[in-house]
Amino acid sequence: MGPGIITANVDNDSGGILTYSQAGAKYGYLPLWTLIPITLLLIVTQEMCSRMGAVTGKGLSDLIREEFGLRTTFFMMIALVLTNFTNVIAEFAGIASSLELFHISRYISVPICAVAVWFLVVRGNYRSAEKIFLAACCLYVTYIVSAFLLKPDWKQAAIYSVKPILMFDTDYITMLIAMVGTSIAPWMQFYLQSAIVEKGITAKEYVQSRLEVVVGCIITDVVAFFIIVSCATAIWSHGPKDINDAADAAVALKPFGNYAYLLFSAGLFNASFFAACILPLSTVFTVCEGLGFESGVDKRFHEAPEFYWLYTLLVGLGAGVILWPNFPLVRMILASQVLNGVLLPFVLIYMVLLINKKGLMKEWTNSAMYNTVAWVSVAIMIGLTLALASITVKQMMQADATPVRSAPVAQVKSVPQVKSYDPGRHALKADVRESHIAHLIRQTFGIGKFAD
Amino acid sequence: MVIIYGPGRISMADEFFFLTELLGLKVYDLKGRRLGLVKDAVIVPLIHPARVDRFLVGGGWAWLTVRHDQIRSISLDGIYLKDEQLTPYHSDEYMLRLVRDLLDQQIIDGQGRKVVRVTDVTFKIQHEDNGDVLSILDIDIGLRSMLRRLVHGVVPPRWIRRVQTVIPPHSIRWEHCSILEADPQRRLRLNISNKILERMHPADLADIVEDLSPDDREAIFETMDSEVAAETLSEMEPDVQASILESLETEKAADIVEEMSAHEAADVLAELEEKTSEEILEEMEQEPKEEVEELLEYHEHSAGGLMNTEYIALPEDVTVAGAMDALRAHEEILENLNTLFLVDAGDQLKGSVPLARLFTATGATPLRELAAEPLLHVDVEERQDRITELFDKYNLLTLPVIDSEGKLAGVITADEVISLLREK
Numbered sequence: 001m002g003p004g005i006i007t008a009n010v011d012n013d014s015g016g017i018l019t020y021s022q023a024g025a026k027y028g029y030l031p032l033w034t035l036i037p038i039t040l041l042l043i044v045t046q047e048m049c050s051r052m053g054a055v056t057g058k059g060l061s062d063l064i065r066e067e068f069g070l071r072t073t074f075f076m077m078i079a080l081v082l083t084n085f086t087n088v089i090a091e092f093a094g095i096a097s098s099l100e101l102f103h104i105s106r107y108i109s110v111p112i113c114a115v116a117v118w119f120l121v122v123r124g125n126y127r128s129a130e131k132i133f134l135a136a137c138c139l140y141v142t143y144i145v146s147a148f149l150l151k152p153d154w155k156q157a158a159i160y161s162v163k164p165i166l167m168f169d170t171d172y173i174t175m176l177i178a179m180v181g182t183s184i185a186p187w188m189q190f191y192l193q194s195a196i197v198e199k200g201i202t203a204k205e206y207v208q209s210r211l212e213v214v215v216g217c218i219i220t221d222v223v224a225f226f227i228i229v230s231c232a233t234a235i236w237s238h239g240p241k242d243i244n245d246a247a248d249a250a251v252a253l254k255p256f257g258n259y260a261y262l263l264f265s266a267g268l269f270n271a272s273f274f275a276a277c278i279l280p281l282s283t284v285f286t287v288c289e290g291l292g293f294e295s296g297v298d299k300r301f302h303e304a305p306e307f308y309w310l311y312t313l314l315v316g317l318g319a320g321v322i323l324w325p326n327f328p329l330v331r332m333i334l335a336s337q338v339l340n341g342v343l344l345p346f347v348l349i350y351m352v353l354l355i356n357k358k359g360l361m362k363e364w365t366n367s368a369m370y371n372t373v374a375w376v377s378v379a380i381m382i383g384l385t386l387a388l389a390s391i392t393v394k395q396m397m398q399a400d401a402t403p404v405r406s407a408p409v410a411q412v413k414s415v416p417q418v419k420s421y422d423p424g425r426h427a428l429k430a431d432v433r434e435s436h437i438a439h440l441i442r443q444t445f446g447i448g449k450f451a452d
Numbered sequence: 453m454v455i456i457y458g459p460g461r462i463s464m465a466d467e468f469f470f471l472t473e474l475l476g477l478k479v480y481d482l483k484g485r486r487l488g489l490v491k492d493a494v495i496v497p498l499i500h501p502a503r504v505d506r507f508l509v510g511g512g513w514a515w516l517t518v519r520h521d522q523i524r525s526i527s528l529d530g531i532y533l534k535d536e537q538l539t540p541y542h543s544d545e546y547m548l549r550l551v552r553d554l555l556d557q558q559i560i561d562g563q564g565r566k567v568v569r570v571t572d573v574t575f576k577i578q579h580e581d582n583g584d585v586l587s588i589l590d591i592d593i594g595l596r597s598m599l600r601r602l603v604h605g606v607v608p609p610r611w612i613r614r615v616q617t618v619i620p621p622h623s624i625r626w627e628h629c630s631i632l633e634a635d636p637q638r639r640l641r642l643n644i645s646n647k648i649l650e651r652m653h654p655a656d657l658a659d660i661v662e663d664l665s666p667d668d669r670e671a672i673f674e675t676m677d678s679e680v681a682a683e684t685l686s687e688m689e690p691d692v693q694a695s696i697l698e699s700l701e702t703e704k705a706a707d708i709v710e711e712m713s714a715h716e717a718a719d720v721l722a723e724l725e726e727k728t729s730e731e732i733l734e735e736m737e738q739e740p741k742e743e744v745e746e747l748l749e750y751h752e753h754s755a756g757g758l759m760n761t762e763y764i765a766l767p768e769d770v771t772v773a774g775a776m777d778a779l780r781a782h783e784e785i786l787e788n789l790n791t792l793f794l795v796d797a798g799d800q801l802k803g804s805v806p807l808a809r810l811f812t813a814t815g816a817t818p819l820r821e822l823a824a825e826p827l828l829h830v831d832v833e834e835r836q837d838r839i840t841e842l843f844d845k846y847n848l849l850t851l852p853v854i855d856s857e858g859k860l861a862g863v864i865t866a867d868e869v870i871s872l873l874r875e876k
Binding site for chain 1: 555556557558566568569570571591598601602664665666667691692695
């Protein structure tokens with residue numbers, strides 16, 4: 001099992017499962033069209049990473065440091081650590097919410113899992129555990145089975161798979177960014193490239209890895225497709241709905257009857273735990289590589305203090321935040337994926353600049369087609385982010401115009417659920433309702449005035 | 453001049469200069485007119501290993517080259533020249549440009565025995581009669597230099613010098629550094645030798661080389677002494693061994709494999725693609741080649757695949773004195789030797805004698821009387837797990853291996869068993 005397949009499976013982590021569920025539950029078949037461009041971009045980015053890893057034998061942060069200097073690397077690493085930190089929180093949120101389906105309190109599950117992750121990676125035998133995680137990824141098949149049993153409207157699904165629909169609406173744009181961000185998470189590019197280097201794959205053996213990367217990307221998005229279809233049929237067709245907790249999302253597996261919760265919970269738990277093992281470690285490796293600190297779990301604490309501190313902080317704080325009373329688990333997971341989407345274009349820019357350097361890549365530089373896909377994606381992602389930012393700012397200014405006291409939390413929360421939702425008709429209409437994700441982002445970054 | 457090494461010495465502000473501070477420094481001509489800004493500093497290792505030979509100054513269209521003997525003074529206020537005959541810059545292969553080739557790149561720290569990334573360079577300023585001269589003193593890594601680089605240009609340099617003293621410095625003496633360069637031609641021109649690497653313990657060197665990119669690995673192995681290369685290669689993971697040997701010229705690869713012990717050579721060659729390993733064998737000398745080929749016959753996971761052929765077998769009627777003479781004649785394998793074997797005229801294994809027993813026996817004692825009981829041995833076809841079991845049960849250090857005719861074929865040593873168990 002090579003790096004391509006492993007990465008593909010980590011890709012559908014708690015953020016992935018819930019983002020796709022949310023997309024299907026809220027917009028039905030509408031978001032399916034994004035999967036084809038996302039798959040294309042996913043293949044292009046991951047192929048670029050693995051090619052760079054194979055040709056240069058160096059990690060992505062190594063290359064950024066060597067070619068763009070310390071300052072660029074430093075700010076990139078800060079952004080990556082912050083984004084990945086929210087992703088770590090999301091993984092622990094996934095663990096908490098999957099076990100809460102069985103009434104296991106997060107105050108028990110999260111600390112135990114955090115300690116387990118720490119020891120498994122630092123002191124235990126992660127390599128053997130990885131095989132179990134990978135095997136458990138077969139649980140995604142349940143979505144495919146479920147989608148068929150639910151008898152979805154295949155005709156609609158097919159139409160919306162190829163029919164792009166854009167709406168200038170915070171919720172919708174947020175969801176688009178999150179879908180791209182969760183499929184093409186920035187941290188995975190760093191992880192994949194390091195994995196290729198670690199495995200000692202050279203330019204000569206690269207052809208096989210390329211195939212694996214492409215297959216992996218397709219698997220990722222096939223799973224995404226069926227998650228969206230299941231949620232669209234099981235949830236959205238009875239009225240569009242936000243996913244607020246794991247129980248909402250588990251409805252997508254309802255053909256399994258009493259086992260639906262069990263299957264969903266097991267799948268989500270495995271995905272979250274798997275990613276919780278890889279993500280903090282990969283982040284710390286990336287940072288240490290880029291900034292030139294000693295790293296590696298085979299080092300003693302005093303040999304690599306920065307490595308161990310950062311790792312422990314990421315795991316400890318990531319799990320600790322979850323224990324905050326009434327922490328909105330699912331919302332946090334969704335918000336973290338939006339951040340991924342916002343950071344992605346910047347990582348992409350550096351990747352494209354690096355891979356086009358002749359001195360570095362020799363005859364392995366990008367073809368014109370690759371560059372086009374990459375630059376267009378950068379432009380689209382930055383465009384979407386700017387659109388989201390501008391809508392949010394505009395709404396905030398409107399909110400600020402009214403006295404703070406007259407906008408109590410209750411009012412924001414009491415915004416009625418959207419009525420029956422016909423994507424075809426509503427597609428054209430801008431729906432500028434305050435979304436809970438946008439709301440959360442504002443709250444997270446402290447730019448709204450909601451607490452009263 | 454005595455250099456005090458430690459946190460205190462940076463406070464002697466005038467004596468030191470950092471590359472970060474040098475970059476962007478203004479260069480003035482004799483009349484105090486600004487010529488441009490420092491863009492890079494160059495050392496030419498063939499002329500002097502540490503002295504900054506030239507400064508590259510950017511201003512207007514092209515970069516200019518300022519030689520070290522054209523400079524009157526260097527300080528945070530700028531560089532003042534005493535000679536204005538500047539030539540345009542053109543790149544040549546003999547120069548090591550500090551910003552391009554060193555800053556932010558990886559180098560090997562020979563004393564700390566690891567690969568590190570260069571964050572900054574500390575120079576020493578010598579105020580000589582005819583002008584100031586900079587030479588590289590340390591390569592800076594760690595937080596202090598990182599802070600310096602991050603805030604440079606935002607905070608005045610003199611403040612940075614004061615503030616940074618709260619962070620302990622982390623530097624490597626320039627003479628302990630070995631820079632990486634993958635191009636063999638350029639290695640010669642930059643006068644890069646492998647002396648620092650060859651002085652290290654092969655196991656440490658193996659760890660370092662495993663951290664490098666394939667190109668750098670290849671460059672080091674291509675230029676390293678074959679004996680050291682063989683020792684280093686023996687310490688590496690099998691897949692890395694294979695990728696290194698495959699990347700080398702066949703001739704060089706054969707030289708290295710010849711220097712390895714026969715069973716290690718066989719292990720490495722078994723990892724390679726059939727075609728490559730045949731090519732390498734083809735290039736090898738007759739004697740080591742035959743030995744290796746013999747071992748290659750055995751299955752990798754059998755006793756034959758684990759054993760090595762470095763042992764001393766003596767006739768069964770030899771005395772202690774005779775054995776001592778034999779040992780003196782084979783000094784090269786004494787280091788890892790702990791057992792002697794006794795064989796009869798037909799090479800049949802007759803006994804094994806722990807080396808230590810020789811020291812307490814008189815010279816006339818027949819070795820046969822010192823032999824360990826029972827005589828343990830395995831067949832070349834024996835499975836791995838059975839072998840580890842025997843080592844564990846009888847607390848062995850060595851275990852003789854015999855072929856189908858009962859002849860001594862080789863020995864398995866405990867270190868081989870340890871590697872085997874660690875792999876699991």
